[in-house]
Amino acid sequence: MKEKIAIIGGGLSGSLLAICLAKRGAQVELFERRGDIRKGQADAGRSINLALSTRGIEALKRVGLAEQVLNDAIPMNGRMMHSVDGQLTYQAYGKEGQYINSVSRSLLNIKLLELADEFDNVKILFKQKCVDVDLNKNTAVLEDEHGVQTSITADIIFGSDGAFSAVRSEMQKTNRFTYSQTYENYGYKELEIVPGPDNSFQAEEHALHIWPRGEFMMIALPNPGGNFTCTLFLPYEGERSFDKLQTPQEIEAFFKQYFADAIPMMPNYVEDFMSNPTGSLATIRCNPWVYKKFALIGDAAHAVIPFYGQGMNCSFEDVKELDEIIEEHYPNWDNIFKKYQEARIKNANAIADLACKNFVEMRDLVGRPEFMRFKKIDNDLCAHYPEMYKSQYELVSFSKTSYKYAQDMGYKNEALIAHIMEHNLDTDIQNAAVIKPLIERFILN
């Protein structure tokens, strides 16, 4: 591949894409708005850790980074729910050996940039903010920290510049560009559970912790340093909301009422709450993803809310599938772009839907007996009929089948489990004579 390819945005998907294209011999220029994260110049306000699962791992394998990344990750085997009175309930994510991985966003980005930098045919430029693109002339205008603008041109230009993509902004002005940005009425605030003595974990290390409270929730993911990054998701307005938590007294009273068991592990929560920014939650969808020599990838094409832990995994899968399509169709870029968006848009829409659905599941349903019953049946079916039945969570997080397929199968699974619950067959799950015909009827039809 001899093309000159510009990549706007050196975050996770942009830097992974740079590596894939560099391996094919392209002349890659990677432009990143922020400073060099390897020099500690990343800015604040981004989520600190992320859940890496099968799709993301598969993409990292493609560039030989999976093992190295997993070495620094913390496996999370299931959800640990904390009730208001501090009782713990555990739900496994899948079967033995199926777990998701808490990884540091910045460490992962550093590893990707380091690898990209090893290629002579990759040039990485930091503090270069894309302020304009000309979709008809294959150009982009980058502005440095002093306001100096440079116009660059390339044969192919990728917009991996995140949820507020400048490349997508220009595409939005073209005719028949379908676009939506949807904000939740919820904001989020990052807080911390600090390490115990000798950097020990003060709560179960190998779990994603959830404090489900119906209309709101807090979650916590473990970090290698023994601390947990907590995120409080709360409505902006209403009876229990960010609006009502303005003073230290209000914050303290709220936490004492709802997260009492976490307070001893969170010595700085009041100060953190007051000083940390409140983030917003958006789903962004668009169609098409490509225009002439431009293509969107990662969050620029599909920002999803974080409740299925799939934002990064979906972006990495974009890169992996694009690379596979290039393998097959190079040098026909028109065809590559066409196949790329055909392959990805429906799947990005599916995971966006699933993430919205999972928000309700996490903040509300996980704490309810009927849902626990549902999950128990779901897990039992997975365990006893592994060839015939896969849970939606398993399909999303531990398989390479498409998100769209996982979404479609989820509906079938729900119908089957509803039938089992209605006929009180919970204890008959191991009875293949009863259950196999039901799986055949509901799932394999």
Place this chain on the structure above:
Amino acid sequence: MKEKIAIIGGGLSGSLLAICLAKRGAQVELFERRGDIRKGQADAGRSINLALSTRGIEALKRVGLAEQVLNDAIPMNGRMMHSVDGQLTYQAYGKEGQYINSVSRSLLNIKLLELADEFDNVKILFKQKCVDVDLNKNTAVLEDEHGVQTSITADIIFGSDGAFSAVRSEMQKTNRFTYSQTYENYGYKELEIVPGPDNSFQAEEHALHIWPRGEFMMIALPNPGGNFTCTLFLPYEGERSFDKLQTPQEIEAFFKQYFADAIPMMPNYVEDFMSNPTGSLATIRCNPWVYKKFALIGDAAHAVIPFYGQGMNCSFEDVKELDEIIEEHYPNWDNIFKKYQEARIKNANAIADLACKNFVEMRDLVGRPEFMRFKKIDNDLCAHYPEMYKSQYELVSFSKTSYKYAQDMGYKNEALIAHIMEHNLDTDIQNAAVIKPLIERFILN
């Protein structure tokens, strides 16, 4: 009212709003991008006639224009379907005396501008294109035909600048602005059925004509000059699509196959098809509609596709309800804006949904026997139980109840009619002992 109020956009909703605010004493400045339509300076490419129904009429009554507008309108009492072999089928829109009105967009706009111009406290400026607004400073930048820019300021600024609103573009950049633009895979092309001898109508005058062809359709609305404005709705791509109609031969063959009965009335269809632009169809939704001293109204807030004939009616209802809210809450503009969007957003979303649903109904279902059966039952229920049962079409087009209510009732109606069809009660509709309990069960619960 002493405020200085700027209205960006002098189309139907902007000019009606100017009149309402002028009557309250505001100092109104109305800025219109195009030239003065009263001097024949409107530009092409906009739909020529529109269907005015109850909501629109109610809004026009508020400023004393309803009678005058209806004098120039052509009542359409129902749909006339044309099958492929030229057979005609008629479906009434409602009961005796319930009809929609074909009105000329430009004539209506002229009447509104003329009335607005009668007020000393209204200033109308043409060829003033809004190129920027500052949401925090209450200013807008207008550019004239020579590229000269003027910055204006006002106490309150309305964006009635249509589907591609410049005001909304700025609001889209504010935090937590939910926004979507969705394009259909269909385009449209305007054509004409010419008048017969002595400006007579060559087809039934008092009907909206439809040539339903499943995946595409043509419609025609009568004009006072004896002609009909036809609109062909067709996919952009695919087997039968604009893509496949490039040459006069292809267009002719297509019309001969699908619209043979219309050809004798459309002497210029091939030339018109070749020279007229292909329009696109978008649904635009956003939330909020207000920001500080700015508010969106009409298509700027909610572009809908034209298949329920409610775009203009919805926009006029925006103005009417806003005016009622001003009546009650003036001079508390914060409250006025809050109540305004609370009242309107859910209804605009409902009619956007209904318009999408009606597209399928018009192009496909109206030609099918089971749908005709459905409509017959629907009409019979309306006729025999007028106090208990209202069709969705009646609620949307001939009532002042909210669009949201019409949408919700539509689901109930469908359940009732499905029950009647399932139990073959079609001929028992007049039997109150059978039907009244069903209406109570399905509709009035």
